[in-house]
Structures are given as C-alpha cells and as structure tokens.
Amino acid sequence: MEKGIAITGMGIISSIGNNVEENYSALCAKQHGISFPEILKTRHTNLPVGEIKNSNEVLVKKLKLPENHTFTRAALLACIAGKEAISQAGITETELNETGFISGSSVGGMDKTEEYFQEFAENAEIRRFIKAQHPGFTTGRISDYLKTQGFVTTISTACSSSANAIMLGARMIKAGKLKRVLVGGTDCLTKFTLNGFNSLMILSSENCKPFDEYRNGLNLGEGAAYLVLEADEYLAGKQVLGRITGYGNANDAFHQTASSETGEGAFLAMQKALKSAGISSNKIDYINAHGTATNNNDFSESMAIQRVFGVVIPELSSTKAFTGHTLAAAGAIEAVYSLLSLQNNQIFPNLNFSSKMEKTGIQPVLELTSKNLKYVLSNSFGFGGNCTSLIFSRDEK
DSSP states (O other): OOOOEEEEEEEEEBTTBSSHHHHHHHHHHTOOOOBOOSSSOOSOTTSOEEOOOOOHHHHHHHHTOOTTOOOOHHHHHHHHHHHHHHHHHTOOHHHHTTEEEEEEOSSTTHHHHHHHTTTTTTOGGGGGGGGGGSHHHHHHHHHHHHTOOSOEEEEOOGGGHHHHHHHHHHHHHHTTSOSEEEEEEEEOOOHHHHHHHHHTTOBOSSOOOTTOTTOOOBOEEOEEEEEEEEOGGGOTTOOOOEEEEEEEEEEOOOOSSOOOTTOHHHHHHHHHHHHHHTOOGGGOOEEEOOOOOOHHHHHHHHHHHHHHHTTOOOEEEOOHHHHOBOGGGHHHHHHHHHHHHHHHTEEOOOTTOOSOOTTTOOOOOOSOEEOOOSEEEEEEEEGGGEEEEEEEEOOOO
16 A cells, blocks of 8 residues: 655635635535636626636735736736645745746646737737746746746646646655655636637536536636645654545547547546555545536546446545636645545535436535545546546545
8 A cells, every 4th residue: 555645735726715724614615616707808708717806916916026027827826826835834945945846737828928919019018928828937937936946847738737747746756856846736717718618618607517417518717726745754743734645647549628438538547546556446435526517527537437436436526616627727726625625524515416417327425524534536637638536645644
C-alpha cells in the first residue's frame, strides 16, 4: 500500500468562496455560486455561470500590484489561491527558493488578448498583454508573485490540466526531483470559452444537474486552487492535511470533445490510480466525480465507474453544480473538496438531482452526509480524451 505524498497546504477561490473556509461553509450549507455573467462582458447574459464576483480591479488591489502589471484574470485568481496554500504550509522565503511550481491552465491569458485584440495595432501600452495568450505566460506571472524559485512548468490538457499538475508534482517528489512543490491550476471565464461551449450545444440554460436523467448541459465557471506537496524528510513536524496516494492518466483517443460510451479512458485512469495506490477498488469510500452534467460525460463516467467497481459502487457526487465547470482548475478545486471531505468525514451533496439515469441507475449523494472516510477518488476528464484520476487519503501517523 502506497503511503503517498504529503499535502501541507491548500488554497482556493471559486464562485462559492474566496478561501478554503468560505468554500467549505458553502458546501455544507448547499449554497451554490451559479448566477448570470456580470464581470464577463458577453451578449449571452442568459447563460448561468459560476462567476467570482470580484472585479479585476478588486483583485489587483488585494494583491497590491502596480498599475502597469501584466497579470491576467487567471493569474490574479491563482495568486489569491496560491498565497493561501503557501501561508497554510508555513513555507519560509528561504524554502521558496527550493519550491517548484506546476500550474494547469487552458484559458491562460486569453481574457486579455480577446479584450484588447482590436487595439493592439494602435495602442502600444497594451501590447504587453500580447504574450499573455500563451498559458505559460500566466504561470510565469504567478510564479514571480509567489516567489517560487524552483522548477516551473505549465500543463494544458484541457479540463484535466490541474489534476495532471498534481500528479506530476507527486511523481517528481516521489522520484526525488523536488523537495516541495506548489501544484494546481487556474482558469477564468472568457467570451471565447463561453461561445465555444455554446457552439457545441452543451451549455445549460438552467442550473446544471449532474447525473440526472433529465440533465441538459453544464454551467461554465472560473476559479483557482493549489496544494503544497512536500517530501516526508522535509516536513519538520508540519501538519499533514492528507496524502496523494494514487494517480493515473489515460487517453481513450475516441473524439476531440466527447468520451466513448464505454468510458474507456476514465476506466483506465481509475484502474491505474488504484494500482499505483496499491489498493483494491473496495477501499474507496467516496468518489468526487467529474460529473459535468452533459449527456455524454455523465453516461460515459457512469459506465466507467460500474466497470471498475461492479455492483457495489462507493458513494459519489459531483460538486460542479456548486461552482460550475472551472475547466483546467476543476481538478485542483475538487482536490481541495476531496481533502475537506477527508478532514471532516463528510460527503458534499450533488445538487439539483431528481431522477436516476435510466441506463445506469447511478444514485449520487443528495445531502451533506457524515461518513468515516479514508480514501477519496477524484476524477477529471478533458477534451481530447485526456482522463486523470487521483486518490487522496487520510494521513496515518
């Protein structure tokens, strides 16, 4: 059985809260963050989204950035979450010199390039944002602000990006390549992504209903979350919030934007995660499902879960009805929720559910539920068939 990599800090900002405590309170109270766009300037004001109701100006002021900064909205959100994680882990300035940073993003700085696209030719002052189109530029700004001086890289594998960042960080510590690393991801709402998902006809005009027979699409969201991972020999008595015990990634190579009906990629990712953790499927106490509330995803994921677990399926829920689908940030946000579940022995509810899916009969948890938890499986599946599963466990002293 794998002991796992220690997690010593976590930070988050989402539509249900500006920090870990606010997110936890909202999850317990069944308070979702789905509303209509206010900060994102779009004509699609009828489409519900998980928008963080802090303007860029408010975030800039909170972070004390200079007027001519080059921070995109995704970078601003990441700095808030990353700062909280580093603070909780008690990382000193000296330790930051040896702290790596692995960040996932699909949007990157697209919010700024789409905002200024028509003005770049005439306005020299805003040309500093042209480079922001590349997600790596956003990662660089976050790393500069947080002063992480170790290995820095970006992962962009669509909606599994931050889950893959967590997996890579854990693997690098296990291999002795890093002592400590900040891992997670960030994405903000943009017109490009809202229009793109709308063109695929997978956005719901109402609050999304994961795993419901009558689900009709997802709600996009925005947010950021990060974890501090540390090698055991450098813990020096720090509190361990939980451990990353298993991880697996697979690609079903089925379709650019859809999963196979058998859930092959998800099935393989979960299998690999269980194998790397050295545990059998019956050890999993709770599944934080990818659960986007689209017809394709929920059916495919349900099939994959039934293939892995058979007739005895662990309790499961999707928390995306709280936050919306935060794209590249989803895996890290749900990693924080998985750790909160472990710490508090609670399963957070699957909102807006009324009817089981006829083809699979999957029944999610509908109310805040107390249960002794040791292992939590968290799924994150991205466009292009990139599927990642993470297993978090309670720290056993």
